[in-house]
Amino acid sequence: MAVGDFMVLITEVILYEIVNGYFPFSIFNHTPFCRWNLVVHFISIDCSVWLTVAFTFDRFTAICHQSLRTKYCTEKTAAVVIMVMCSLSVLQNAPFYFIYEPREIIDNIQWSCYVKSTFYTLSIWVVFLWMETVLTTIFPFVLILLLNSLTIRHIIVANRVRSGLRANKQAEKHTDAEMENRRKSIILLLAISGSFILLWMVIFIYYIHVQFTDTQFLEASYNDPFTIMEQTGYMLRCLSCCTNTIIYAVSQKKFREEVKNIVKAPFILITNAIK
Template identity: 45%
Template sequence: MGQLTMLLIKEIYYPILAVVAVPANIVTIVILSRGKCGLSKCISVYMLAMASADLLVIIINVIVYHNFSYNFPLSFLSYTPVCKFILYMSTAILDLSVWFTVSFTFDRFIVICCRKFKTKYCMERTAVAVITAISVLIILKNIPVLFAFETQQIINKLQWGCRTSAAFISSPLGMAYIWFHSSWGVWLPFAFIVLLNYLTVRRILVASRARRGLRGHTSENQSDPEMENRRKSIILLFTISGSFILLWLTTTVSFVTTRLTNPTYYRGDRTDPGYIATETGAMLKLLSCFQNPCIYAATQRKFREELKTVVKSPWTLVLRLVRT
């Protein structure tokens, strides 16, 4: 019963996620590309990179892997070379989404906590260089994934399907890469985001106390433009990084527990609590690729205005054509 329940949830969940997340990320990319949201060019680069990576995650990981490959097991997607490439791309793109979020968090940390370094680091060309370097490193880092899977069966001299290579996961190098890959993709970004947010919160509290002391008691009821701008900046930072932490928490905990109890765990019994936790974590971490458009719409007034403009544009064009 538990097995059927989890399979049913996945069959309903992933198509719905694809339907809502693809247009949401496309609209987000269009809005950010227009450059009318009142954001600096530096932060716009990071937000565009995150939106683009999230869109690719939804396309590759959700639509291609969880929907097409799962529901059409005898299609060309099941050819072993194609299957390996899909697994490689799904892993690499998810890494990009994660580390672009880390780079965004680090950039906001520099803005708030390192004022002297801010003018040198928080520039558009620096953001482009960081995004490019991360992309190249992740593409190279995930190449061993292509060797972690082998042909599942041969039909009419054609290689079909992919399964985890027992020789790879049982070898010292394979096990070392698995732990390195997991640390890189789950533990390190999770730890970095938590640490950077802690340091940022501490810096904000110290700066706020000092500023209130300088302004004195007589001006407590007056508005403080600098504090207001800082408040808007940290709301965006904390909502993005905080939701990331919450949605990736299940994956982080389940990976640690399953790896400690069974180092060769891959899928396991579908009625096993470890499998259920792993699949739940996978669904939640993919949901993180839909979170950012919702956060932008909820926290950024100019983004909401641009969203209304983009949504109205097709209808405005149709009305103009009808009137002419």
């Protein structure tokens, strides 16, 4: 998930926004490169979204279905899920390469990208846009809300039962580590669901708006209110990728340990080489 979020930041913030804003006539702004960058960008977004859904389902299975936990919550299953979701993301977003045309041509060189007008009129592209809207925003919203709601409900019910049992044993004055872990789980799930939905809401509304109006993506006029809305949605979507990584890093002890190992690895190699 961290890699998927990081790829979104590289492709959108660095290779698209910064390049367009500060290096408009660099090689990175040629139309062929721009097309490939946008395709990789949309693939990264899908991976980020659906790996968040997979993480939510993994937590749901681990907490609510103990009988499936040992079979599903394994490294092998995680590897298969990651591979399948990334492969499907590539297939789903490959058509994006064909929807762009050069924004301008200078000395027979194609510069930047602009969505073709036929993208909004041809039936096949209209269906594709609806499919993209449903699979990238609506469906993940519903799944994350549903799974986290069921998980939180299960934790609350289990806490009530545990509190009753501890009260019968007159041990309520002692700290309950299990109850504390469950409380942290609820906070984590609410943080993931809340940040994901809030930060994706603007771009979700804009996608729906494009479906029913003559508004187009990537308009050049930044005085247009819907262009401002679109760019704000992209900014918040990038922020969502940042907050996801922060949430995982802060809350997951094993994640923090792996990051520390990555940072220490070069120094360990150097030290071993010197010895």
